[in-house]
Amino acid sequence: MFNTKLVQELNNAECLSNETVSERIRHRLTRIGQPFLANDNISKFIKDGELDELRLEVEDRMNEVLQALVIDTQNDHNTADTARRVAKMFINEVFAGRYQDAPAITTFPNISQLNELMIVGPIKVRSACSHHLCPIMGRVWIGVLPNANSDLIGLSKYARLCDWIMNRPQIQEEAVVMLADELEHRIKPDGLAVVMEADHFCMHWRGIKDEQSVMTNSVMRGAFLENEALRREFLGLRKQ
Numbered sequence: 600m601f602n603t604k605l606v607q608e609l610n611n612a613e614c615l616s617n618e619t620v621s622e623r624i625r626h627r628l629t630r631i632g633q634p635f636l637a638n639d640n641i642s643k644f645i646k647d648g649e650l651d652e653l654r655l656e657v658e659d660r661m662n663e664v665l666q667a668l669v670i671d672t673q674n675d676h677n678t679a680d681t682a683r684r685v686a687k688m689f690i691n692e693v694f695a696g697r698y699q700d701a702p703a704i705t706t707f708p709n710i711s712q713l714n715e716l717m718i719v720g721p722i723k724v725r726s727a728c729s730h731h732l733c734p735i736m737g738r739v740w741i742g743v744l745p746n747a748n749s750d751l752i753g754l755s756k757y758a759r760l761c762d763w764i765m766n767r768p769q770i771q772e773e774a775v776v777m778l779a780d781e782l783e784h785r786i787k788p789d790g791l792a793v794v795m796e797a798d799h800f801c802m803h804w805r806g807i808k809d810e811q812s813v814m815t816n817s818v819m820r821g822a823f824l825e826n827e828a829l830r831r832e833f834l835g836l837r838k839q
């Protein structure tokens with residue numbers, strides 16, 4: 600049961616407090632025990648206008664990071680505006696999948712009762728690893744085995760969903776599972792397969808500096824798990 604008096608009191612307390620916007624949002628999340636890990640979406644907890652405030656707060660803190668790196672942002676024309684650019688990039692672009700609602704996905708009934716394997720890909724994916732915030736660049740293939748009761752979604756929506764999931768700090772193993780969960784929930788197919796193949800710049804650019812290695816992982820659900828021939832067909836067609 601919604602306690603309107605309590606909600607009102609909490610809203611009043613928020614208005615009166617000196618909290619920063621990130622503290623306000625964090626308190627809303629912790630109050631109800633909602634996780635806010637790097638690859639969680641928290642859009643439902645952000646009120647109108649607060650994303651602009653959040654961007655300004657990230658800009659301030661990014662400026663502090665640059666100060667701590669002993670970069671003279673006052674006199675260096677190249678970095679004078681870097682904090683603002685980075686904050687905008689994090690909130691509006693590369694981590695937007697944390698702060699924005701899921702893309703609108705129209706579903707269509709499976710009138711023709713399609714029950715054949717369908718493959719979409721390669722879909723280009725871009726993300727950043729949760730450990731170093733270095734880029735991850737890769738490709739995804741999705742296999743769907745619909746049934747008569749499945750909902751069909753438009754082709755472009757596979758790429759939009761990938762974008763939404765990957766525009767967060769991620770690790771690849773969790774990203775494929777998140778993507779599979781979203782697709783399964785929306786399409787309700789008999790089988791679902793997701794394969795991701797990605798370059799991790801935390802390995803290429805820094806650290807071990809291995810240019811060659813690529814990580815490939817997959818999630819197989821339903822018919823793709825039970826039916827080896829179907830799985831082989833999907834993996835074979837993906838290679839082509």
Ligand SMILES: Nc1nc2c(ncn2[C@@H]2O[C@H](COP(=O)(O)OP(=O)(O)OP(=O)(O)O)[C@@H](O)[C@H]2O)c(=O)[nH]1
Pocket residue numbers: 728729730769770771772799801802805806807
């Ligand atoms: N399993 C997994 N590991 C990842 C992913 N992205 C980056 N990593 C790895 O995460 C690890 C972080 O390891 P740490 O040992 O804590 O960090 P580090 O000392 O900077 O590691 P080095 O990269 O070996 O220098 C590194 O081995 C990365 O290569 C991912 O998507 N999945």
